[in-house]
Amino acid sequence: xTNTNHPAETPRVKQDANYIFHELTRSICPxxxxxxxxxxxxxxxxxxxxxxxxxxxxxxxxxxxxAKMYVDSIGFNKPGTxxxxxxxxxxxxxxxxxxxxxxxxxxxxxxxIEVNTNCNLNCPVCFANAxxxxxxxxxxxxxxxxxxVEIEGDPEVVQxxxxxxxxxxxxxxxxxxxxxRGIRQVMVNTNGVRLARDDRFLQVMAALKPVIYFQFDGLRxxxxxxxxxxxxxxxxxxxxxRLQEAGLDAVLVAAIEHGVNVxxxxxxxxxxxxxxxxxxxxxxxxxxxxxxxxFDPMKRxxxxxxxxxxxxxxxxxxxxxxxxxxPCCFPTCQVNSYAYVDGDRVTPLPRLLKVDDYLDYITNVAxxxxxxxxxxxxxxxxxxxxxxxPGSDKAAKQFECACGTGLKLPFGSxxxxxxxxxxxxxxxxxxxxxxxxxxxxxxxxxxxxxxRAIPFCAYNSVGYREEVREQLTSRQRMARDA
Amino acid sequence: MLDGPSGAEAKACCxxxxxxxxxxxxxxxxxxxGGLRLTNRLGRLMGLERDWWVADLASGTxxxxxxxxxAFHCRVIGIEYGREAVLEAxxxxxxxxxxxxxxxxxxxxxxxxxxxxxxxxxxAECSLSVFPDKQRTIGRAVDLLKSGGRIGISDVTVEPGCLxxxxxxxxxxxxxxxxxxxxxxxxxxxxxxxxVNLYSExxxxxxxxxxxxxxSGISTLSLxxxxxxxxxxPSEFRDLPAGYDWGGLIDLLIDLVDQGLLGxxxxxxxxx
Numbered sequence: 146x147t148n149t150n151h152p153a154e155t156p157r158v159k160q161d162a163n164y165i166f167h168e169l170t171r172s173i174c175p176x177x178x179x180x181x182x183x184x185x186x187x188x189x190x191x192x193x194x195x196x197x198x199x200x201x202x203x204x205x206x207x208x209x210x211x212a213k214m215y216v217d218s219i220g221f222n223k224p225g226t227x228x229x230x231x232x233x234x235x236x237x238x239x240x241x242x243x244x245x246x247x248x249x250x251x252x253x254x255x256x257x258i259e260v261n262t263n264c265n266l267n268c269p270v271c272f273a274n275a276x277x278x279x280x281x282x283x284x285x286x287x288x289x290x291x292x293x294v295e296i297e298g299d300p301e302v303v304q305x306x307x308x309x310x311x312x313x314x315x316x317x318x319x320x321x322x323x324x325x326r327g328i329r330q331v332m333v334n335t336n337g338v339r340l341a342r343d344d345r346f347l348q349v350m351a352a353l354k355p356v357i358y359f360q361f362d363g364l365r366x367x368x369x370x371x372x373x374x375x376x377x378x379x380x381x382x383x384x385x386x387r388l389q390e391a392g393l394d395a396v397l398v399a400a401i402e403h404g405v406n407v408x409x410x411x412x413x414x415x416x417x418x419x420x421x422x423x424x425x426x427x428x429x430x431x432x433x434x435x436x437x438x439x440f441d442p443m444k445r446x447x448x449x450x451x452x453x454x455x456x457x458x459x460x461x462x463x464x465x466x467x468x469x470x471x472p473c474c475f476p477t478c479q480v481n482s483y484a485y486v487d488g489d490r491v492t493p494l495p496r497l498l499k500v501d502d503y504l505d506y507i508t509n510v511a512x513x514x515x516x517x518x519x520x521x522x523x524x525x526x527x528x529x530x531x532x533x534x535p536g537s538d539k540a541a542k543q544f545e546c547a548c549g550t551g552l553k554l555p556f557g558s559x560x561x562x563x564x565x566x567x568x569x570x571x572x573x574x575x576x577x578x579x580x581x582x583x584x585x586x587x588x589x590x591x592x593x594x595x596x597r598a599i600p601f602c603a604y605n606s607v608g609y610r611e612e613v614r615e616q617l618t619s620r621q622r623m624a625r626d627a
Numbered sequence: 628m629l630d631g632p633s634g635a636e637a638k639a640c641c642x643x644x645x646x647x648x649x650x651x652x653x654x655x656x657x658x659x660x661g662g663l664r665l666t667n668r669l670g671r672l673m674g675l676e677r678d679w680w681v682a683d684l685a686s687g688t689x690x691x692x693x694x695x696x697x698a699f700h701c702r703v704i705g706i707e708y709g710r711e712a713v714l715e716a717x718x719x720x721x722x723x724x725x726x727x728x729x730x731x732x733x734x735x736x737x738x739x740x741x742x743x744x745x746x747x748x749x750x751a752e753c754s755l756s757v758f759p760d761k762q763r764t765i766g767r768a769v770d771l772l773k774s775g776g777r778i779g780i781s782d783v784t785v786e787p788g789c790l791x792x793x794x795x796x797x798x799x800x801x802x803x804x805x806x807x808x809x810x811x812x813x814x815x816x817x818x819x820x821x822x823v824n825l826y827s828e829x830x831x832x833x834x835x836x837x838x839x840x841x842x843s844g845i846s847t848l849s850l851x852x853x854x855x856x857x858x859x860x861p862s863e864f865r866d867l868p869a870g871y872d873w874g875g876l877i878d879l880l881i882d883l884v885d886q887g888l889l890g891x892x893x894x895x896x897x898x899x
Contacts, residue, residue, distance in 0.1 A: 287698075299664055321725035325694035327664030349724045 164188035167216070171239070174198035175442075175576035178608055180241065183580070187212040193443075194578055206442035206577030208477075211449035215477060220507035223472035223526065225251035225586060230296045232597045239581045240607050244597035245296075245590065253598055254301060254473055254532035254588035256293050258286060260319060261308035262614060265338050268373045270400055272573070272605055274435035275308050279617035281594065283315040287322050289592045294326050296598065301532035304358060306334035311346065320353045330534040334358040334398070336377070337384035351391035356424075356534055359385070361397040363409035364416060371405050371438070372431075389422035394536035396567070397423055402431040402438065403446050410451050411458020418462075418486055418566055425535030425567030428455075433575040434605040442577040448480055451570045467493040468570070469500045473530045475583040481529050482568045483544060491566075494528075494544065504529055528567075531588045535567040574602035659753035659803075660891045661833035665781055666691045666752060667698055672826065672895045673779040675699035679747035682706060682771060684736035684764070685754030689716025692729040695750065705731040706739045737763055743770045748777045756782045756807040757800070761816060769820045772898040778822060780894040781830070784810040789888040791879055804880075804889065813894050822896035831890035835881060842877040 165187040172183035172194060183196035185208065192209040209215040233244030245253075262278030264271075293300050303323045310316050310333055323331045333355045339346050340357070350357075361381055362372050369377040388395050397417050401407055410428055417423040430446035431437060452468045463482065470476035483494040494500065502513045503522040512518040524543040527533060533540055541561035574583060579602065587600035591609075594617065599609050659665070675681065679701040683692040686705025689712075696703040707713050716731040734740040736751070737760055749768040758764045768778055785807040790799070799805040808816075814825050883889035 294667065318725050321697060321723075325663060325698040326667045327662055327694075352722075352724045 164193075167192070171581040172196050172579045173240075173576055173607060174201050175204055176201040178576070178606075180238070180581075185580075187216070194580065204442070204577065207445045207447060208578050208580075209447045209449060211447075214449050214452075218470040218476045218480075220505040221470035221472045221476035222586075223504075223506055225473075228252040228296045229298050232292075232296070240579075240584050240600070240603040243599040243603050243607075243609060245600070248585070249600075250586040251473065251588045253293070253297055253590045254530055255590075256297075256300060256303050256598065257306055257589065257591045257601065258289055258303060258319070259306050259308060259591065260286065260310045260313045260316065262618075263312060264307060264309040264336070265312055266309070266336055266373060266375075266377075268436070270372045270402065270431055270437050272432045272435040272437075273306070273308065273610070277618075278308075278614050279621050280308075280313060281617075283318050283322070285594045286315075286319045289594055289596075290323055290326050290328070292596045293592055293598070294328075300326075300328045302330040302332065302534060303328050304332040304334055305355075306358075309336060309338075311335050311339040317349050317353055320355050324353075329539070330532070330537055331355045332358045332396075332534065334360075336360045336373075337381055338377075340387060341380045341384035347387055347391050351393060354393065356536055357388055357393055357395040358398055358427075359388075359395045360400070361385075361413065361426075362399045362401075363406040364412050365406070365409060368406045368409060372400055372402060385420055385422050389420070393422065394424045394562075395422045396535050397426040399426065399428050400431045401428050401446050401451055403440065403444050407446055407450055407454050408458065410454035414455055414459055414463075414568060418484075418491060421563075424562070424565070425569065427569045427571060429571050429573065432573040432602075432605060433577070435610075445578070448477075448570050448572050452480065455568070462491045463493060463568075467495045468568070469495060469504060469529060471529045471531065471569075472504050472506065472526065473532075474588045475586045477572075478583055478587070479531065479569060479571045481533070481570075483528055484566045484568075485544070486564050486566045500525060500529070533567065535565070536562050538562065540567070541565060574606060576606050579606050659781065660783075660837045661781075661830055663691065663694050665830055665833060665891075665893070666694055668828075668830075669750065669752065669779045669781050669893050669895070670695050670699050672828065672893060673748055673750070673777040675701050675748060675777075677701065680704070680745065681748040681750060682739060682741060682746055682768075684739065684749065684751040684768065685757070686712075686716060686731060688712050689719055689729060689731055691750075691752055692716070692731070693720055693723070693727040696727040696729040697725065701728070701747075703727075703729040704741065705729060706734045706736055706741070707731060708733070708735060736767075738767055739771065741771055744773050746771045746776055747773060748779065750779045752781045753783065753803055755780055755813065756803045759806070761806075761808070762819070765816050765820045769822060769898060774898055776898045778817060778894075778896050778898075780813055780817070782813060782892065782894075783807040783834070784813070784831075784890045784892050785883075786810070786888045787812075789883065791883075793876060793879075810890060810892055813892070814896075817894060817896040821899065823899050824895075824897040826895045828893045829890065830893055831884055831887075834889065834891045835884050838877050838881050838884065842874060842881075 167185040167187050170183050170185060171180055174181055177200060179198060181196050181198050183194050186193050186195055190212045192212050192215045193205055194208050195205045197203045231245050231247045233242050233246045235246050235248050236242050261280040262275055264275035305319060320331050337359050362368050366376045366378050385395060397413060399413050414426055417426045428451045433440050452465060456463050456465055467482045468480040471479040471481050485492045502509055503525050512522060527543040544561060544565050584600050584603050587602060589601040590598040591601055591604040592598050593613050604610050677700040681701050681703045683703055683705045686692045686707045689705050692703040692705040705716055710733050713731045713733045720727055720729055732740060737758060749771055755761055783803040785804050786809045790804060794804055814827055817825055880889060
């Protein structure tokens with residue numbers, strides 16, 4: 146039957162979608178934080194999250210700029226370890242029961258304690274939205290550490306953060322309190338301003354020897370102007386030199402933002418390789434929570450952008466295959482690499498043995514047939530973990546063990562500590578990329594005075610940060626007024 | 628009880644051994660399995676409370692005593708046989724940026740220089756196994772306690788008759804296996820001394836961890852050919868032949884742990 150009156154006839158041919166539907170998960174609405182379904186789709190070798198809030202409509206955001214890398218990483222997923230205790234019950238469903246709830250799929254590799262909300266800087270980019278709020282007491286922190294020991298048994302790493310933890314008068318006692326409970330690694334996450342200026346404080350840190358998790362966004366002054374609101378380069382360099390004099394180890398931590406410092410990823414790695422105080426770098430695409438500069442969710446920096454940046458900007462020192470997903474968390478969250486550094490010679494660990502053979506649990510069901518295979522896998526699991534701390538004895542021993550029969554390193558761990566360099570790239574979630582699947586296996590948790598341990602990305606994106614801050618701030622105000 | 632050397636010699640030898648560079652290199656700063664993690668666990672099981680008076684028998688260089696005093700806000704007196712260790716413990720505590728309420732005295736844990744019935748708790752970490760007269764040591768410890776006071780012991784367990792003959796030497800001593808008791812015997816000693824509410828907990832996983840650490844330490848040492856300055860102190864293992872197969876010995880020990888014949892346990896009991 147034909148209808149000659151129809152104005153513009155279109156052929157009745159089915160069209161293919163311009164994307165591959167990869168999976169369905171759950172996320173939150175970037176406007177109202179309501180939990181909603183979300184599709185993960187692959188388009189033009191990129192990965193996007195697409196979702197709809199009944200009240201605020203459709204949202205789409207870039208998850209990964211390399212679909213192949215994203216899909217290939219899924220195999221690097223190791224069975225989780227169940228914590229000894231949980232602090233909440235399953236009620237409303239993930240991510241609204243955090244604390245951890247009994248449905249959480251992993252224990253805590255790294256516990257974060259935000260000791261205050263105040264800061265000695267006022268950066269335009271700050272996921273913690275530092276400013277007026279609360280300051281924890283030593284007693285509160287001791288209680289949190291005790292609870293951490295209860296739920297973990299053997300906690301690996303505690304990181305003190307803020308705000309700016311170095312301006313908290315009880316920070317030294319808090320570091321000592323973690324050590325007194327046998328927590329092996331203690332880190333202090335800092336902008337470095339006080340380390341650059343305060344001799345006595347530096348001396349105290351030198352005696353306590355925490356690993357300094359040192360914000361370092363690049364080597365260009367403009368980078369600091371944009372991300373930190375002022376030119377901090379000289380202060381940063383001064384602080385690092387002073388750390389070296391004091392015998393403290395540092396890990397450079399860079400916030401990487403589109404159009405600001407993606408082109409500095411290589412320079413940050415190169416600088417770290419050369420600076421005697423630096424044991425590793427952590428490159429973190431900016432998380433668009435708290436305070437951030439205006440951004441386009443379709444043009445975010447993702448893990449592959451940073452890997453490509455390092456490969457292209459380090460003159461052949463690293464190749465794409467040197468970066469391997471971390472299996473303890475959800476493998477799309479973080480990639481690591483390690484290198485043995487001797488002067489100008491940089492040998493990435495994945496060149497010495499095929500890390501994939503040990504850490505791709507799904508593709509390689511059986512371990513390689515070498516005598517030490519189980520020990521090598523265990524060592525690699527320790528290195529490719531959120532609890533790996535560069536510069537620690539443990540990391541050095543694991544590096545040595547991972548090298549297995551392939552390489553006999555004729556030195557003690559002291560030597561290795563100074564010659565092993567870690568590169569970690571961590572992509573934290575924001576409201577556009579929030580994926581319940583990743584949060585359920587998150588192994589980085591914010592410890593809260595009421596005993597809860599809340600997965601870091603849920604803490605930042607779902608509203609826990611605001612709830613905890615409000616509660617602690619008003620309680621402190623009431624205590625002061627009483 | 629130890630064969631061979633007299634009690635006093637054994638104690639002095641032990642005190643020296645633990646201060647040695649090699650022991651530290653192999654064992655780390657806290658010279659017992661589990662380090663401060665298990666010290667903290669023991670303190671928690673003992674129910675240590677703020678302002679309690681606690682004695683730490685064979686306190687070594689004082690790391691546990693200081694940690695306990697801060698973590699539980701109590702007052703700790705460390706008793707240590709070796710004079711050098713006492714001085715070092717005092718020095719470390721005084722120079723620490725974070726103060727503690729831990730004091731150290733030289734003395735014999737078998738007859739500690741403390742007033743009877745004055746303490747709230749007594750702690751003996753990996754030390755009972757090296758005391759020649761365990762019954763007497765525990766008896767004295769119980770005397771020190773007030774009514775309601777707690778004893779906390781953590782120690783190596785070796786099931787009777789299971790110690791390989793090649794461990795009756797200074798290495799065995801350093802590993803606390805030569806004088807160790809079976810896992811039921813420590814509790815029996817406590818109950819025999821009149822203590823009640825005995826609780827004990829297995830921590831043998833930490834022995835396996837420690838043995839693996841020693842093993843990797845030894846393999847590093849053999850690569851270094853024992854020549855590095857850090858370990859060129861007088862030979863601690865004077866009774867071992869040159870070229871001794873340490874790796875093989877550690878493997879043997881790991882095997883004993885797997886079989887449940889060698890282990891580590893925590894014991895807590897209360898004075899009625």
